[in-house]
Amino acid sequence: MEWMDGGSITTPEGFLAAGVACGIKASERKDLALIVSELPCVAAATFTTNKVKAAHIIVCRENLRPQKATVRAIVVNSGNANCCTGGQGVEDARRMCEMAAHELSTQRGLNIQPHEVLVASTGVIGVRLPMDKVEQGITMAVAHLSRQGGREAAEAIMTTDTKPKFAAVRLELFGKVIHIGGIAKGAGMIAPNMATMLCFIGTDACIGRKALQSALRYAVERSFNSITVDGDTSTNDTVVLMANWMAGGSEIAEGSDAFLRFREALTSLCQRLAKMIAADGEGATKLVEICVTGAESERDAKAVALTVANSLLVKTALFGNDPNWGRIAAAVGRAPARVKSETLTIRLGEFECFRRGEPVPFDEAAAHEWLKASREITLHIDLGIGAASWTVWTCDLSTEYVRFNAEYTT
Amino acid sequence: MEWMDGGSITTPEGFLAAGVACGIKASERKDLALIVSELPCVAAATFTTNKVKAAHIIVCRENLRPQKATVRAIVVNSGNANCCTGGQGVEDARRMCEMAAHELSTQRGLNIQPHEVLVASTGVIGVRLPMDKVEQGITMAVAHLSRQGGREAAEAIMTTDTKPKFAAVRLELFGKVIHIGGIAKGAGMIAPNMATMLCFIGTDACIGRKALQSALRYAVERSFNSITVDGDTSTNDTVVLMANWMAGGSEIAEGSDAFLRFREALTSLCQRLAKMIAADGEGATKLVEICVTGAESERDAKAVALTVANSLLVKTALFGNDPNWGRIAAAVGRAPARVKSETLTIRLGEFECFRRGEPVPFDEAAAHEWLKASREITLHIDLGIGAASWTVWTCDLSTEYVRFNAEYTT
Numbered sequence: 087m088e089w090m091d092g093g094s095i096t097t098p099e100g101f102l103a104a105g106v107a108c109g110i111k112a113s114e115r116k117d118l119a120l121i122v123s124e125l126p127c128v129a130a131a132t133f134t135t136n137k138v139k140a141a142h143i144i145v146c147r148e149n150l151r152p153q154k155a156t157v158r159a160i161v162v163n164s165g166n167a168n169c170c171t172g173g174q175g176v177e178d179a180r181r182m183c184e185m186a187a188h189e190l191s192t193q194r195g196l197n198i199q200p201h202e203v204l205v206a207s208t209g210v211i212g213v214r215l216p217m218d219k220v221e222q223g224i225t226m227a228v229a230h231l232s233r234q235g236g237r238e239a240a241e242a243i244m245t246t247d248t249k250p251k252f253a254a255v256r257l258e259l260f261g262k263v264i265h266i267g268g269i270a271k272g273a274g275m276i277a278p279n280m281a282t283m284l285c286f287i288g289t290d291a292c293i294g295r296k297a298l299q300s301a302l303r304y305a306v307e308r309s310f311n312s313i314t315v316d317g318d319t320s321t322n323d324t325v326v327l328m329a330n331w332m333a334g335g336s337e338i339a340e341g342s343d344a345f346l347r348f349r350e351a352l353t354s355l356c357q358r359l360a361k362m363i364a365a366d367g368e369g370a371t372k373l374v375e376i377c378v379t380g381a382e383s384e385r386d387a388k389a390v391a392l393t394v395a396n397s398l399l400v401k402t403a404l405f406g407n408d409p410n411w412g413r414i415a416a417a418v419g420r421a422p423a424r425v426k427s428e429t430l431t432i433r434l435g436e437f438e439c440f441r442r443g444e445p446v447p448f449d450e451a452a453a454h455e456w457l458k459a460s461r462e463i464t465l466h467i468d469l470g471i472g473a474a475s476w477t478v479w480t481c482d483l484s485t486e487y488v489r490f491n492a493e494y495t496t
Numbered sequence: 497m498e499w500m501d502g503g504s505i506t507t508p509e510g511f512l513a514a515g516v517a518c519g520i521k522a523s524e525r526k527d528l529a530l531i532v533s534e535l536p537c538v539a540a541a542t543f544t545t546n547k548v549k550a551a552h553i554i555v556c557r558e559n560l561r562p563q564k565a566t567v568r569a570i571v572v573n574s575g576n577a578n579c580c581t582g583g584q585g586v587e588d589a590r591r592m593c594e595m596a597a598h599e600l601s602t603q604r605g606l607n608i609q610p611h612e613v614l615v616a617s618t619g620v621i622g623v624r625l626p627m628d629k630v631e632q633g634i635t636m637a638v639a640h641l642s643r644q645g646g647r648e649a650a651e652a653i654m655t656t657d658t659k660p661k662f663a664a665v666r667l668e669l670f671g672k673v674i675h676i677g678g679i680a681k682g683a684g685m686i687a688p689n690m691a692t693m694l695c696f697i698g699t700d701a702c703i704g705r706k707a708l709q710s711a712l713r714y715a716v717e718r719s720f721n722s723i724t725v726d727g728d729t730s731t732n733d734t735v736v737l738m739a740n741w742m743a744g745g746s747e748i749a750e751g752s753d754a755f756l757r758f759r760e761a762l763t764s765l766c767q768r769l770a771k772m773i774a775a776d777g778e779g780a781t782k783l784v785e786i787c788v789t790g791a792e793s794e795r796d797a798k799a800v801a802l803t804v805a806n807s808l809l810v811k812t813a814l815f816g817n818d819p820n821w822g823r824i825a826a827a828v829g830r831a832p833a834r835v836k837s838e839t840l841t842i843r844l845g846e847f848e849c850f851r852r853g854e855p856v857p858f859d860e861a862a863a864h865e866w867l868k869a870s871r872e873i874t875l876h877i878d879l880g881i882g883a884a885s886w887t888v889w890t891c892d893l894s895t896e897y898v899r900f901n902a903e904y905t906t
Contacts, residue, residue: 135830136826136829136830137828137829137830137835137836137837138825138826138828138829138835138837138840139829139837167822169822169825169826170822170825170837170850170853170855171855172853172854172855173854210822211822211823211825211826212821212822212825212849212850212855213855320826321825321826321829397728398728398808398897398901399728399901402897402898402901402902403901403902405898405902406901406902406903408902411622412577412579412580412620412621412622413621413728415548415579415580415621415622415731416546416548416579416621416728416729416730416731417728418547418548419546419547419548419549419729419731420545420546420547420728420729421547425547425548426547427547427548427549427580430548439622440580440622443580443582444582444583445580445581445582445622445623483898484898484902485895485898485899485902487808487812487898488812488815488893488894488895488897488898489895491808491809491812491813491816492812492813492815492816492818492894492895493816
């Protein structure tokens with residue numbers, strides 16, 4: 087597996103994309119993205135577990151439901167979440183699919199049906215989409231589609247992200263080079279009214295729907311489901327993976343060696359995009375990796391890592407470069423997992439602070455300096471109970487986060 | 497039931513208290529409290545559910561274990577949590593009980609055994625108690641014990657609290673006036689390294705241990721277990737209720753009318769103290785009451801209320817006086833409870849924003865002004881599913897909270 091510099095959703099064969107500004111955002115920044123595959127794709131997707139779901143999720147599920155459903159395009163707007171917009175919101179999301187299918191057919195001569203288009207939204211909750219602007223945006227985006235449009239599309243799905251997020255990998259399977267490339271946005275649900283993690287991934291690999299969904303579930307669990315900025319699960323979270331088979335070669339059968347290599351590459355790609363999201367958390371000054379080992383189960387390890395990652399006291403201490411391991415111990419203790427104080431060991435980077443239930447003297451001034459100098463830090467938590475482990479990524483919590491989320495007024 | 501102005505733990509008959517400064521805190525503020533009953537007490541207690549527990553909790557459990565255990569005194573230090581201090585920490589906590597029993601016997605001629613003394617600590621985690629200072633403090637506190645010492649004791653258990661917290665009620669049962677009075681400290685686990693909710697309650701009622709524990713469990717569930725500042729459960733949380741029977745009259749039997757009236761008064765007292773804690777949350781500008789109705793079960797209603805209360809996005813919006821109901825909807829949707837968007841209704845004070853799945857136009861400018869002018873606000877969330885309800889209290893999240901918890905350096 088090899089990383090491809092500047093790679094994105096348009097790196098795999100046959101994928102086109104565009105990002106345009108159509109006035110949904112007051113800022114005049116890009117706010118509508120379109121991703122299209124030249125050939126029909128097998129698709130897999132995961133959506134938010136929030137019980138209040140955005141309209142686009144209802145429509146995506148409808149379009150993915152038929153066993154033999156193929157996907158040709160994804161249309162995405164930023165600046166408006168189309169969530170808590172009632173029945174009208176669902177109509178608007180369906181209309182976006184129809185508009186995209188119509189424009190792709192008339193402008194590009196592609197025979198695409200509305201049910202072959204997926205849709206996603208991110209932005210303010212509870213406000214209707216300005217459908218006239220959306221329609222203009224779709225017309226423009228179809229005109230701008232290109233094999234180099236991945237980065238523009240990554241910009242058009244941003245809300246309060248400070249950087250576009252894109253990446254691609256290549257690997258050889260069955261003597262053919264296959265590519266997996268994606269774009270992502272969001273930072274947990276940290277932005278003011280802008281509440282979404284979105285990720286769109288394309289591949290030219292030959293892989294069936296069931297295997298694709300299985301690989302995606304595995305990768306998402308270890309990447310996007312293992313980051314947190316503020317613990318607020320968005321109503322709009324969406325990851326879509328499309329495979330158009332254009333690389334050629336044999337089909338990647340679930341469970342085969344080729345499948346495991348494909349899944350590993352996909353997981354690496356998702357982790358890279360997920361870490362970009364955590365590092366770009368609103369007001370963040372540090373990317374924080376939390377490695378939990380010695381747990382009875384992966385479930386326990388993940389529960390401990392996420393509880394520490396969401397602790398305000400841990401996050402504010404890290405912002406202050408304070409090696410305050412007592413706050414980590416307290417967060418570990420309240421995690422919904424099997425944990426014992428007597429077997430617990432805590433290390434901040436190279437500084438061991440607590441070993442199997444007893445405090446360990448360490449150089450606090452040096453630990454403070456290390457925290458101050460580091461943009462990426464790792465916390466090691468060994469539960470001393472079993473052999474399972476999990477890693478989670480988060481960021482620190484700064485005054486800037488609060489200011490940003492408080493000073494915004496609807 | 498009647499509130500007693502300025503009442504505290506020393507309002508019930510036979511309770512003495514003192515609060516002194518012995519140098520555990522660098523600030524020279526009061527840091528050691530002692531509460532003593534003239535007669536042996538039946539006692540009930542609840543402790544933190546955090547699996548990393550402070551040493552004092554281990555010792556309290558030992559002393560409360562025997563079926564006929566009586567309690568005569570509680571010794572409490574602030575400025576040091578005596579948590580994550582290993583085996584030595586437990587020895588130190590036991591030693592505090594011994595010191596208190598010894599001083600009360602020699603200075604006051606009270607025949608008190610070490611196992612009749614309970615102990616509690618709050619403050620920095622992972623540092624040994626300065627036992628020489630603690631010993632001096634206990635000697636001083638015994639000398640200062642008085643029937644008016646409740647307020648001083650409330651001051652001595654403070655860490656970053658800005659106000660001492662005390663209250664008392666009186667009611668008539670069986671023709672006798674009985675009193676319930678308490679002191680409390682803490683604000684969730686919001687303070688830098690200071691991590692504890694403590695509450696000590698005394699009553700002169702005649703009530704057995706089982707009934708007392710049952711009433712306390714009921715009251716704590718609806719008060720201290722229904723507040724949150726930052727979702728960080730402390731390692732030291734402790735509530736102790738002591739009954740010395742000095743009011744006279746018949747014994748209050750569990751399930752009787754008298755019991756229900758006693759329990760109601762106790763619940764009101766605990767709620768008043770709990771609301772003082774939420775309102776005094778670090779950096780808080782508002783006390784926020786979250787009323788969830790229409791839930792399938794009380795468990796569901798409480799889960800929804802706590803999820804909203806712990807949402808950083810909801811808390812920062814309230815700090816910014818932003819009537820951003822979409823963040824409330826998103827938090828409701830991720831709560832571990834039965835929730836449907838289509839039956840959900842949200843009201844901010846008098847402003848209805850969302851009714852049974854559809855957005856409702858409302859005067860956002862007026863809602864902003866109302867938020868800005870209010871020190872206490874209520875959010876109403878109707879799930880529209882069942883008949884159960886629950887209320888939770890929290891505060892907003894300000895830049896001051898982050899600054900305070902970040903700028904502190906060990």
